[in-house]
């Protein structure tokens with residue numbers, strides 16, 4: 001992740017789960033809609049993402 005999270009790595013998870021540790025760059029609404037920041041997420045299952 002860059003020094004200032006900017007959200008450019010945002011992707012939508014369509015299947016699976018991740019653990020995300022971020023310092024900004026994504027809104028609560030984005031998260032509620034299934035988006036993650038791929039730079040600071042760790043897959044917990046097999047994933048399918050849309051970007």
Ligand code: FES
Pocket residue numbers: 001002004005006007008009010025037038039040
């Ligand atoms: S690369 Fe900027 S938030 Fe992930």
